[in-house]
Amino acid sequence: xxxxxxxxxxxxxxxxxxxxxxxxxxxxxxxxxxxxxxxxxxxxxxxxxxxxxxxxxxxxxxxxxxxxxxxxxxxxxxxxxxxxxxxxxxxxxxxxxxxxxxxxxxxxxxxxxxxxxxxxxxxxxxxxxxxxxxxxxxxxxxxxxxxxxxxxxxxxxxxxxxxxxxxxxxxxxxxxxxxxxxxxxxxxxxxxxxxxxxxxxxxxxxxxxxxxxxxxxxxxxxxxxxxxxxxxxxxxxxxxxxxxxxxxxxxxxxxxxxxxxxxxxxxxxxxxxxxxxxxxxxxxxxxxxxxxxxxxxxxxxxxxxxxxxxxxxxxxxxxxxxxxxxxxxxxxxxxxxxxxxxxxxxxxxxxxxxxxxxxxxxxxxxxxxxxxxxxxxxxxxxxxxxxxxxxxxxxxxxxxxxxxxxxxxxxxxxxxxxxxxxxxxxxxxxxxxxxxxxxxxxxxxxxxxxxxxxxxxxxxxxxxxxxxx
Amino acid sequence: xxxxxxxxxxxxxxxxxxxxxxxxxxxxxxxxxxxxxxxxxxxxxxxxxxxxxxxxxxxxxxxxxxxxxxxxxxxxxxxxxxxxxxxxxxxxxxxxxxxxxxxxxxxxxxxxxxxxxxxxxxxxxxxxxxxxxxxxxxxxxxxxxxxxxxxxxxxxxxxxxxxxxxxxxxxxxxxxxxxxxxxxxxxxxxxxxxxxxxxxxxxxxxxxxxxxxxxxxxxxxxxxxxxxxxxxxxxxxxxxxxxxxxxxxxxxxxxxxxxxxxxxxxxxxxxxxxxxxxxxxxxxxxxxxxxxxxxxxxxxxxxxxxxxxxxxxxxxxxxxxxxxxxxxxxxxxxxxxxxxxxxxxxxxxxxxxxxxxxxxxxxxxxxxxxxxxxxxxxxxxxxxxxxxxxxxxxxxxxxxxxxxxxxxxxxxxxxxxxxxxxxxxxxxxxxxxxxxxxxxxxxxxxxxxxxxxxxxxxxxxxxxxxxxx
Numbered sequence: 001x002x003x004x005x006x007x008x009x010x011x012x013x014x015x016x017x018x019x020x021x022x023x024x025x026x027x028x029x030x031x032x033x034x035x036x037x038x039x040x041x042x043x044x045x046x047x048x049x050x051x052x053x054x055x056x057x058x059x060x061x062x063x064x065x066x067x068x069x070x071x072x073x074x075x076x077x078x079x080x081x082x083x084x085x086x087x088x089x090x091x092x093x094x095x096x097x098x099x100x101x102x103x104x105x106x107x108x109x110x111x112x113x114x115x116x117x118x119x120x121x122x123x124x125x126x127x128x129x130x131x132x133x134x135x136x137x138x139x140x141x142x143x144x145x146x147x148x149x150x151x152x153x154x155x156x157x158x159x160x161x162x163x164x165x166x167x168x169x170x171x172x173x174x175x176x177x178x179x180x181x182x183x184x185x186x187x188x189x190x191x192x193x194x195x196x197x198x199x200x201x202x203x204x205x206x207x208x209x210x211x212x213x214x215x216x217x218x219x220x221x222x223x224x225x226x227x228x229x230x231x232x233x234x235x236x237x238x239x240x241x242x243x244x245x246x247x248x249x250x251x252x253x254x255x256x257x258x259x260x261x262x263x264x265x266x267x268x269x270x271x272x273x274x275x276x277x278x279x280x281x282x283x284x285x286x287x288x289x290x291x292x293x294x295x296x297x298x299x300x301x302x303x304x305x306x307x308x309x310x311x312x313x314x315x316x317x318x319x320x321x322x323x324x325x326x327x328x329x330x331x332x333x334x335x336x337x338x339x340x341x342x343x344x345x346x347x348x349x350x351x352x353x354x355x356x357x358x359x360x361x362x363x364x365x366x367x368x369x370x371x372x373x374x375x376x377x378x379x380x381x382x383x384x385x386x387x388x389x390x391x392x393x394x395x396x397x398x399x400x401x402x403x404x405x406x407x408x409x410x411x412x413x414x415x416x417x418x419x420x421x422x423x424x425x426x427x428x429x430x431x432x433x434x435x436x437x438x439x440x441x442x443x444x445x446x447x448x449x450x451x452x453x454x455x456x457x458x459x460x461x462x463x464x465x466x467x468x469x
Numbered sequence: 470x471x472x473x474x475x476x477x478x479x480x481x482x483x484x485x486x487x488x489x490x491x492x493x494x495x496x497x498x499x500x501x502x503x504x505x506x507x508x509x510x511x512x513x514x515x516x517x518x519x520x521x522x523x524x525x526x527x528x529x530x531x532x533x534x535x536x537x538x539x540x541x542x543x544x545x546x547x548x549x550x551x552x553x554x555x556x557x558x559x560x561x562x563x564x565x566x567x568x569x570x571x572x573x574x575x576x577x578x579x580x581x582x583x584x585x586x587x588x589x590x591x592x593x594x595x596x597x598x599x600x601x602x603x604x605x606x607x608x609x610x611x612x613x614x615x616x617x618x619x620x621x622x623x624x625x626x627x628x629x630x631x632x633x634x635x636x637x638x639x640x641x642x643x644x645x646x647x648x649x650x651x652x653x654x655x656x657x658x659x660x661x662x663x664x665x666x667x668x669x670x671x672x673x674x675x676x677x678x679x680x681x682x683x684x685x686x687x688x689x690x691x692x693x694x695x696x697x698x699x700x701x702x703x704x705x706x707x708x709x710x711x712x713x714x715x716x717x718x719x720x721x722x723x724x725x726x727x728x729x730x731x732x733x734x735x736x737x738x739x740x741x742x743x744x745x746x747x748x749x750x751x752x753x754x755x756x757x758x759x760x761x762x763x764x765x766x767x768x769x770x771x772x773x774x775x776x777x778x779x780x781x782x783x784x785x786x787x788x789x790x791x792x793x794x795x796x797x798x799x800x801x802x803x804x805x806x807x808x809x810x811x812x813x814x815x816x817x818x819x820x821x822x823x824x825x826x827x828x829x830x831x832x833x834x835x836x837x838x839x840x841x842x843x844x845x846x847x848x849x850x851x852x853x854x855x856x857x858x859x860x861x862x863x864x865x866x867x868x869x870x871x872x873x874x875x876x877x878x879x880x881x882x883x884x885x886x887x888x889x890x891x892x893x894x895x896x897x898x899x900x901x902x903x904x905x906x907x908x909x910x911x912x913x914x915x916x917x918x919x920x921x922x923x924x925x926x927x928x929x930x931x932x933x934x935x936x937x938x
Contacts, residue, residue: 113713113828114859160664169664171673172641187914193824193859195638195895197627197677198903198910199937200919204640204673208666225721244582252694252766255724297721355662359582390583390662426664434667441667445656449926450669456925457918468668 013095016073017053020097023069024062030054039098042083042091051078051092056100060178060186060217063099067215067462068184070097076465077182079211081153082124084145086351087431089157089210089467101152104217107131114192115223116175121152121216128221137223140167144339152216158208160427165251165388166258166295167224169427171207176220179206181213182458190220205453210429211464213457227295230258231303232325233310234334235290236282237318240362243288246318247358247387253309256296257388261338263289264365264383267395274342280333281323290319290387291338338384346380346397350406354417355390355426364392367416372396372409391426414440430468438469482564485542486522489566492538493531499523508567511552511560520547520561525569529647529655529686532568536684536931537653539566545934548680550622551593553614555820556900558626558679558936570621573686576600583661584692585644590621590685597690606692609636613808621685627677629896634720634857635727635764636693638896640676645689648675650682651927659689674922679898680933682926696764699727700772701794702779703803704759705751706787709831712757715787716827716856722778725765726857730807732758733834733852736864743811749802750792759788759856760807807853815849815866819875823886824859824895836885837863841878845869860895883909899937907938 011019021029035054041047052075057063070077078092080100092098105122112135119128125139126146132139141154143161153159155177159170167173176191179202189202206214237243243262250257263271265286272283282289296302303324310322325331343349356364365383372381376398385392396409414424418440425434425441438447447469454461454469480488490498504523510516521544526532539546547561549569561567574591581604588597594608595615601608610623612630622628624646628639636642645660648671658671675683706712712731719726732740734755741752751758765771772793779791794800812818825833834852841850845867854861865878883893887909894903894910907916916938923930923938 111826111828114826115717116826158666158670164663168637168641171670172637181918185914185918187918188912189915191892192826192890193892193895194633195629195824195855195858195860196892196910197894197896197898198892199899199907199916200922201627201640201673201677202915202918202922204670204676205922207673208670225717248584248694255765296724355664357580357583357585357661359580386664389664391664421661423660423662423665423667425666426662427666429666430668438668441665443657445654446658446671447668449650449654449656449671452925453669453671453674453922456921 011073013052016075019073020053020055020066020069023065024055024057028056028058028062038083039080039100040092042086042088048091049094051096051098052094054098054100056103058103060180063180063215063217064184064186066099067180067182071183071460071462074460074462076462078464079156079215081122081150081156082145082148084149085153085157085428085431087425087428088433089429089431089464090153091432099215101150101215101217108218110135111192116192116220117223118176118190118218118220119151120218121150121155123151125149125151125154132223133226135223136226138225138227140173140222140224141170151219155207155216155219156209156211157429160386160389160391162259162261162386164386165260171204173221174203174207174219175222177203177206177216178218179214179216182460182463187214190218192220205457208429210431210468212454212468213463225297228297228299228302230293230295231299231306232291232293232331232334233306233322234281235292235310235322236285236287236320237290238287238320240288240365242318243290243387244358246290246313249313249318250292250309251388254294254306256294256302256305257292258295259291259293260386260388261291262385262387263291263338267340267382267384268337270380270382271337271340271342275336278333278336280337282321287320289337291334340384343382343395346395348397348400348406350396350409352394352396352413353426353428354392354394354422354424356392356417356420356422358390360420360422361392364416364420364422368394368413371412372398375412389426410437417441432467435467435469480542482521485544488542489522489524489535489538492534493524493526497525497527497531507552508549508569509561511555511557517560518563520565520567521563523567523569525572527572529649532649532684532686533653533655535568536649536651540652540929540931543929543931545931547933548625548684550591550619550625551614551617553618554622554626554897554900556894556898557902558898558900558933560901568684570619570684570686577687579604580661585661585689586692587645587659587687587689588620589687590619590624592620594618594620594623601692602695604692605695607694607696609642609691609693610639620688624676624685624688625678625680626898629855629858629860631728631730631855633855634729640673642690643672643676643688644691646672646675646685647687648683648685651929651932656683659687661689674926677898679900679937681923681937682932694766697766697768697771699762699764700768700775701760701762701800701803702775702791703750704761704779704791705754705756705789706759707756707789709757709834711787712759712856713827715759715782718782718787719761719778720857723763723775725763725771725774726761727764728760728762729855729857730760731854731856732760732807736809736851736853737806739849739851740806740809740811744805747802747805749806751790756789758806760803809853812851812864815864817866817869817875819865819878821863821865821882822895822897823861823863823891823893825861825886825889825891827859829889829891830861833885833889833891837882840881841865841867844881858895879906886910901936904936904938
């Protein structure tokens with residue numbers, strides 16, 4: 001689709017925005033002070049640069065016209081969902097056009113026979129979860145930002161969350177996609193089948209591409225059988241080796257396993273000391289805490305299996321102690337510990353989201369702790385992770401000496417990540433914050449191959465420039 | 470990597486092969502009668518065209534040199550694994566160089582902590598299964614050709630098989646890949662983590678690309694917890710609606726569910742009538758047969774849960790009857806029925822491998838049966854399928870009138886597939902046999918987007934030309 005006849009012509013930025021208004025209508029395009037702060041503020045951060053224009057299309061056709069025009073005018077476009085990615089991937093620069101998908105919201109279809117839900121990309125994760133549950137099914141992805149994050153953003157960042165060990169990441173939930181390419185081409189592949197090998201699986205190109213290859217407008221997601229309320233336990237293991245052994249045993253013993261979250265001692269110590277009214281067992285004990293959750297067809301049956309397994313593990317010495325939640329308040333308390341919101345108040349907090357082969361994790365944690373402690377005495381170095389997925393979160397707060405910055409902590413941590421063959425981003429993506437570290441986890445050949453894909457789908461480089469690489 | 474200094478120079482085919490021999494050594498390159506028939510014969514078919522040369526590299530470096538040279542000389546290259554794909558994707562033309570990965574075989578590493586196995590692409594599926602089982606784990610993929618198919622081919626075709634409902638297709642098993650690109654670039658991404666969002670997920674580009682984008686040399690696969698021996702039942706449902714309802718109920722009730730295979734009446738009738746000594750229950754009954762298999766940690770426990778579920782389904786009227794295998798002989802008999810090898814003897818047999826949204830399957834089966842019966846009285850039209858995956862296999866044998874061919878049957882079946890929003894290939898890929906039908910399942914925009922990927926990774930078009938599209 002071509003909208004401009006003379007794409008070579010030179011336009012000023014203001015003229016380009018005028019053309020957007022002309023093509024899309026004034027109620028679709030905002031400028032200047034009319035652009036609310038939330039369109040240039042990433043979740044929890046100070047405002048960034050106000051973009052040159054905000055476009056909020058109401059249809060796939062309008063997305064297509066926006067992109068075709070921006071492509072012809074060489075106007076960079078930043079796609080925005082719920083702005084909860086924490087990697088700066090949706091943050092605009094002053095010269096960018098922001099394309100928000102928020103008006104493309106709603107459930108298009110629930111197909112009970114195929115066990116699929118088709119949604120518009122601007123729908124919040126929570127709205128999709130509720131629709132799926134009302135239909136008698138469960139959605140595979142859940143994460144803390146469920147109330148504000150949008151499905152399109154979940155797809156663009158290949159979101160993970162708390163149930164990956166059971167259902168996989170967002171990639172494994174996506175059966176079909178509709179994507180608009182940089183030149184305005186609409187690719188509609190609303191597949192509902194688990195198996196489809198009719199040529200290349202184009203979905204895979206766009207999942208996790210962080211707005212750099214196309215704009216997701218509609219998504220077909222799998223629905224899983226409805227699970228009863230989860231049964232949750234908090235365990236103590238003597239050390240990392242036991243926690244890892246427990247992971248393998250739990251995966252084999254409990255097909256209902258839906259979460260396996262590990263918290264290191266300093267993490268638990270900090271969160272329990274700084275969270276009002278948090279009542280969790282084993283607070284003062286040594287060892288790691290493991291939050292295990294199971295969800296099956298029948299809560300009672302799951303609880304019985306789970307309890308029998310816990311007794312067996314205690315007897316085998318795999319765990320030192322365990323507490324099965326006896327009430328919703330218990331369950332909430334276990335998750336409050338794990339979510340550790342108190343940590344957000346730490347000064348100059350850096351949240352790392354790395355993944356490592358399981359065999360390298362214990363040494364990595366020890367290396368980070370001792371190296372950061374040695375350089376910045378009194379530092380907070382708090383570890384927790386989705387152990388089942390190989391995903392560690394590390395929260396660091398240090399007092400910088402003059403001339404030091406977050407870069408120094410990042411350099412130290414990412415060096416260990418690289419040496420362990422790990423990834424600088426497990427589930428949040430690269431965005432702009434981790435762009436300069438991509439070489440830690442990817443070889444020059446891999447990055448060059450990524451550029452081949454970028455050039456194939458966005459040859460003029462208008463989509464989210466400066467992000468990922 | 471450049472091997473030739475003057476790629477523009479024109480070479481005869483014989484000269485090009487001379488250069489291959491010169492660069493790789495005579496024990497790596499075969500010509501003429503020295504090329505065995507199996508290198509130009511697809512499984513179960515008459516020999517095709519003898520290729521101009523057969524290259525069997527012994528290292529990734531040799532694969533790289535082969536491709537760099539062929540790319541510089543514009544020599545088309547067909548990559549071969551076990552030759553069991555059934556879509557003609559590995560069949561060479563007389564002008565092609567065949568690159569066989571059979572010498573790149575063996576298990577490189579089993580990492581119990583990460584639960585991964587790293588293998589060379591020429592290893593047979595069965596050898597990998599055995600190594601994984603010896604280590605106390607289970608491999609997620611299993612299929613009939615396990616003894617001859619190779620992991621590289623499984624990756625290249627995104628193989629499915631009998632356990633997709635439990636573990637997903639090959640795509641979901643692949644954590645890391647090493648791929649050699651058309652220009653000889655080696656992309657080594659031997660990731661072991663379940664989550665890695667550090668830039669684009671390049672693995673996904675190569676899984677299912679049928680040898681047209683790169684040559685897979687090494688693969689990191691997930692290992693799943695070891696399962697006890699499976700428990701198998703054969704059930705009868707009154708019709709398709711009940712079978713589909715049973716699928717949803719079984720998925721929710723039995724987390725150990727590993728296979729859910731449906732056989733239509735004509736299929737069962739034909740196989741039981743034409744298989745010597747096959748003893749299966751309900752042979753003469755109406756309705757559909759459903760083979761259900763469960764595998765959990767403990768065979769006894771799984772059998773008890775399964776038996777209780779069967780009793781419940783009988784009582785609810787979801788199934789008409791059920792037989793739980795009481796011996797290995799029973800299990801083998803149930804699978805012998807499902808594998809239906811007797812069908813292979815039918816004259817001019819066409820095997821379709823399609824997928825459809827579940828809600829469209831019943832009508833599709835009826836349409837195919839009545840349309841084929843009407844046009845070719847006395848035809849065999851036999852359906853079975855991996856219902857859990859939306860994947861139907863249709864075996865057709867008709868007596869053609871003068872001037873008719875398989876194309877006429879295909880046109881009829883694929884028209885119904887297209888109308889139902891289905892896929893012409895669920896698990897075998899497109900290869901060359903289904904290439905002309907790709908437009909049934911993919912739009913011109915989708916096919917154009919596939920070409921963008923092809924041009925990005927193989928701009929000179931040397932890899933498996935004429936396959937997929």
